[in-house]
Amino acid sequence: MAIGTVRRTKRTKPGKRFIAICASLLLPLAAMVGLSAAPAQAAAGATATFAKTSDWGGGFQGEWTIKNTGTTAVTAWTVEWDFPAGTSVGAYWDALITSSGTHYTAKNRTYNGSVAPGASVKFGFVGSGPGSPSGCKINGGPCDGVPPTDNPPSAPGQPSATATTSTSISLSWGAATDDHGVKNYDVYRGTSVVATVTGTAYTDTGLSADTAYTYKIVARDSIDQTGPASPTATLRTAPGGGTDTPPTAPGTPTASSVNDTSLTLNWTAATDDHGVKNYDVLRGGSKIATVTGTTYNDTGLTANTTYTYTVVARDTIDQTGPASAPLTVKTTGGGTPGGEYFRVGYFVQWGIYGRAYTMKSLDTTGAAAKLTHINYSFSNIDPVNLTCLNGVTKATTPGPQDPNQGDGAGDSWADYEKGFSAGESVNGTTDTWDQPLAGNFNQLKQLKAKYPKLKALISVGGWTYSRYFSDVAKTDASRQKFAKSCVDMYLKGNLPVTGGRGGNGVAAGIFDGFDLDWEWPGAEGHAGNHISADDKNNLTLLMAEFRKQMDAYGQTTGKHYLLTAFTPADPGKLDVGWDITTRDGTPSVFDYMDYANVQGYDFHGSGSDNSWEPNRTGDQGNLYQDAGDPYPTKFSVETTVNYYLNQGVDPRKLALGLAFYGRGWQGVTDGGAHGEWQDAHGAAPGQFPEESGTRGYSNLMSSVPNLTVYHDEQSVSTYGFTGNNGQWWTFDDAWSIGKKTAWLRSKNLLGAMIWEMSGDTGVLMTAVDNGLK
Incomplete structure (x- = not known):
């Protein structure tokens, strides 16, 4: 697999074991074939509410109440909900409960399906784990009885004249936005609609010469809702007998x-x-x-x-x-306040599970005091609405080659639902059940309060979540819709309500911008990713749209929001997907981005499914080309960075990627080179069972016995070998980081980026910090 197709993944978190009470009573959906219930009727007039009637820490007793709030009898009911991972149903009563993964469905019994107007019925169960239901539906509708709303369109831009004659005015205006798409526009002259058009331009004819007319535009969405009118514009036709010529171009600024x-x-x-x-x-x-x-x-x-x-x-x-x-x-200057180099660290949302790495870990290891930026990863793309996705807790599928692996996946439980105790939190306070923001986002808020210069960006995409980037970048309308949804969710802080958390504005001020991790535009990425020959151009347009909307929001807050991207090491992937050079006044992606986090690792490796390079070892992040490298394409940090610089990219817009983890093989022969570039037999056992071939640096140093560390002075690479027919690992350590930071300073690069912080207990971050002082 070529570089850039590596497993920079959104990993599923390790599962936990629970002993279910009367678990044999809970049937999987597949076992329910042949059982019947009365057909469900429309949800109008029915509500369902949940309460924990008792709670003993490791489990609870839950009760649902179904109430008929309508005027006709409900003859059957079905209640559906989701539990977060680690919470499940055991014994139950007064309903038939089935499950599919963490999704639960409860249907009425024969004796309690009919509910008269104003009446209610209950059913209950014994649950294990700490979670609460989310995504509740009754008979297919929302459990609160309120039908979902479809927001009306926004106001279009103020119309302006693109051409004028004595009898006509040609209008154009900025497009409106809508959560489900704009259908058309009504063009008003005065108080009357003179046209309905699908585009953002219209020529009004049959007018009088040298006469003023007032116009406004109203957008209509796909269900015929109209939004607010645009600002009005008073425009005048040309004097009789001719055309009023538009202005000439101003001089070059x-x-x-x-x-x-x-x-x-x-x-x-x-x-x-x-x-x-x-x-x-x-x-x-x-x-x-x-x-x-x-x-x-x-x-x-x-x-x-x-x-x-x-x-x-x-x-x-x-x-x-x-x-x-x-x-x-x-502009002049560069770096962070005080002239420091950037130190950008990725924090993975799932790190709080098996890795037990929290925002507090960033503080206690000393990393938070050394970092300038945190990239929180990852936000997914909604596969249906093509918007930024949150408000769901759904794991990826286990198969790394499943093209649908990341569809609809996310972890709002980790992001903003999970309550942290005083001992787990950054500021020593316990999250309460009724606070609208908890989870990692609230801990990040506390961390930024402790370190005021620290910036935080939300990373969108990544290896598993990049499938729909090509779709969101495809058209002007889709770009506007996607960027707006991301700005609304993460800059304005309007989080979906789930598990009692979230709401408008609850996360405002936490994130200082976006890191777009499209892996990869126009090139091979995760199995099933959508790819188009237009991706390269559309990526630049997507960056422009994000910059436009971020700047517009920044005008209201007085703040500049950051826009960055994770960019590839492979020149081939750059050529087909990234326009990195400004030519003849045509902007490049770097005209809209503040900086790029350049891949400086994963040059070689063997993934958990052995589909990458299982049969030969190779350095994953060597600074210089290795004279003994037998691979057809010889990668190095120097080669990668020089490619960017030779294309005219400003070095102060490049942060060099460093790996806080190692990649390993097993059954490796010595070959007289301590296993470097030698035959192998697949990925070595990993830190976690589902992550063969990968270990965080600290885990690698403490958990692989008999590992002898070697430093290759010629290529500046570090590797470890357990002996002939043993394990061979490639990684960065304090020695190689010292060499690389000295080199990037000599190149006047912006600083260093780290994937990812949970791999280190402090040794590597200290080396980065010392190297950039």
Whole structure:
């Protein structure tokens, strides 16, 4: 498997064993074939509520109450819910309960299926584990009896004139957004609808010369809901006898007073036969201001970052002319406050399970005090709505080659539902049952309060969750919808309500931006990933849309939000999927991103299913090309980074990836080279049974007996060998990290990125920190 197709996975967490009470009474769905119940009727008028009637720590007694809130009798009922992993149903009564994984279905008995208006019935069970139900449905509808809402569309952008004659005005406007898609737009002239169109442009004809008309636009969604109207625009037709010509292009802007966070733009005026009214200033293709003069001060920028500007003139009847030639300018400075190098660490949501690695672990190991950025991984993409996904607790399927492995998966239990005790929490407080935000997100909030300079980004995608990136990037509408959903969920903090947690604004202020981990646009990734020849161009457009919406939200908070990405080591994957060079004023992905986390590891390895490179060992993160490397493509950190730099990428936009884990083989021959580049017989036993061939650094050092560590000075790589026909492991240690950090400083790179923090108890993070001082 080529580099970049490696197992940078969203792993399933280890299961826990429970002794079920009367477990034989709980039948799997497959065993229920042939059992019948009365057909379920519509959910209108029925509600279902849950309560724990007793709780003894390791288990509880639960009771559901079904109430008929309608005016006609309910003749049958079915209640469905989900439990988080580790919670299950044992004995039950007054219902027939079946299960499929963590999803439970309860149907009425013959004696309690009919519920009169205003009446109620109950059923109960004995449960094990600490969880509570989520995703409740009664007869297919929501258990609170309130039908799900479909939000109306947003307001379209203010219409403007793209061309004007004495009898017509050509209009265009910014698209509205909607959770299920915009169907069409009503065009109002005054108070009357003059047209309904599917696009974002319309030409109004049959008008009078030299006359002012007022327009507004209203969007309609797929179920015919209309949203608020756009701002109105008063536009004038041309005088009789001809066409009013749009303005000319303004002069190419110039920059002055450039510093770390702001600059001043100036340009020569455009001309127009009836006069120029104002100018739109665009950064990276997105409008950031409208001004009446020929100068603009742009603030809130990021140090040592390249920006591209154009200017468009608008005349007195709101016709816009061609854009000016672009200006590309770079702000001064770089690094974090105080001139430090970035230290970016990935925190995996599932680390709190078998790894027992929490946000508090970041604090107690000393890592939090050394990091500048935390990337929380991962958020998934909703396979149906093509939006950012949370509010579900569903494990990935176990097969790494299952194309549907990550569909609908997520862990809201770890993200914001799980309650932490005082001993587990960063600030020493116990989460209460009724607080709207708990879990890792609340612990991250506490960690940032303790370390105010620490930034946090939500990582979207990863190896298992990248299947639908091509779909969300495909069209302007899908890009707008996806970016909006992510901004709403993670920057505005509007988390789905589940397990009694979540709600609008509960996570606001926790995340400082997004890390997009599309693995890989236009190239092979996880089995079943959607790929298109248009991915490369669409990725740049997706980055532009995120930057546009993040900047717009930043205008309301006074904050610059970060946009980063995990980018590949393989030049082939870069060529087909990433436009990393700005050419002739055409923006690249780096014009919208603050920086990239460049893959500097997983050059070689043997995965848990032995589908990668099971038969030969190889260094996973060597700094220089190894003279003894027998593989056809010879990877190295130097080769990878130089490819970016030779394409014109600013070195201060590159953070070099380091691995806090090792990759291993077994049955390895010595070959006179202590097992390096030698024959092997598959992946070595891993830290966890489902992760053969992988161990965190600290676990590797403590759990593999007779491991002798070797340092290859020529390639700058570290490996360990247990002896002939034994295990061989490739990894980074303090020695190689010291060499790599010295090298990246010599290249003036931005800093280092770490995948991932749970592999280290403090030794490696200290080496990174010392190397970047």
